[in-house]
Amino acid sequence: MAPSGSRSVKSGCKRVVYWIPVLFIGLVVAWSYYAYVLQLCIESIEHLAEKVIYLLVFHVVFVMFVWAYWQTIFTRPASPLKEFHLSCSDKELLEREDRGESQQEILRRIARDLPIYTRTNSGAIRFCDRCQLLKPDRCHHCSVCDRCILKMDHHCPWVNNCVGFSNYKCFMLFLTYSLLYCLFITATDLQYFIKFWLNGLPDTQAKFHILFLFFSASTFSVSLASLLTYHCWLVCKNRSTLEAVRAPVFCHGTDKNAFSLGVGKNFRQVFGDEVKYWPAPVFSGLGDGCSFPTCLVNVDPEQACTSPTGSNPANKSAAEGRQFSSKPLTDSQSRLLTSTPSWSESDSATGRKGANNPVMIIENEAWPVRDGGDTQSQ
DSSP: OHHHHHHHHHHHHHHHHHTHHHHHHHHHHHHHHIIIIIIIIITTOOOHHHHHHHHHHHHHHHHHHHHHHHHHHHSOOOOOOGGGBOOHHHHHHHHHOOSHHHHHHHHHHHHTTTTOOOBOTTSOOOEETTTTEEOOTTOEEETTTTEEETTOOEEETTTTEEESTTTHHHHHHHHHHHHHHHHHHHHHHHHHHHHHHTTOSOOOHHHHHHHHHHHHHHHHHHHHHHHHHHHHHHHHHTOOHHHHHSOOEETTEEOTTTTOOOHHHHHHHHHOSOGGGTTSSSOOOSSOSSOOOEEOTTOOTTTSOOOTTSOOHHHHHHHHHHHOOSSOOOHHHHGGGOSSOEEEOOSSOOOTTSOOOOEEEETTEEEEOOOSSOOOOO
8 A cells, every 4th residue: 555655645746746837837927917017007107098008908918828828738638539549359469469570460450440651660550558559640658648649749847738739729829929928018118117227217116027027028038939930830841849859750761741731731730721710729720630641752662661451651541541430520621632632432441330431632642531520629
């Protein structure tokens, strides 16, 4: 009992420590609200029109910033669908095998019915021992959350959450609105900062808050601008932070641009089709997080690995897209790739549930299209 109780206490302490950065940000934001609204706008600004305009704009930006931050923190990271988890029989079969090659044969057999195209550096099927599942493309196991996260970007201590498929848009908007928040405070506080610094205004309690508010907002603006610029670049390239550090591995080798469909389509994959939802920190992206359209123009048929059916990765993408029966695409998701589409159907490929699904192949890009249902969202 002692070891179990010790582990429980240790785990509880870790959870408390993980919330310290979030608490720090919350205290800074609360103080900035008090300093700007009460000490600057109400106590220091004399012109009524200027005061009203500043307060109005400030509260709009503040609400959007807090909303985006809240969504980034409390949106549960999406995990792989049940189709990627091993069944009880597969687990027993895998445990009975001692040799790595025999285990890989079992995993390859299971992966044949799933849209999995990325591999380990050695060319093996990506398998998570802790979660007992085959990792979908762009999925990684987070040691802090102790779970596999779809399209994992990174684990952010400032939100105490994994940034991935379900909340990456919220994270981007959090960076955007927090930068706007800091820039607005810096711009509107500048003239009063100069006046207090040059002793142009009475030496009151507001002086400290206005001076420190300017220093804090301008400093945060620099770091936030750098971080937001980097993640905008990632969105344009359709890469995660992990993929920028280490390119995904396919049968034909590493390919850092494998998931890039062009700037416009890459952006819509994160923010969605409908412009009205872009500013709101709610999920509106395209896809189910388990399968992604890939640019296959770099595949060398002579170097490509052979699937159990003897097809190259491009053909495997189409065949397995028909077999996979996870959550379907909505009309908006299908429109992501609308560019002189051609449709092909095959009656020979059947899925786990016995359903045939058409595959849309567009300019060397392939995405399985499924009938009915809703997309996965958080």
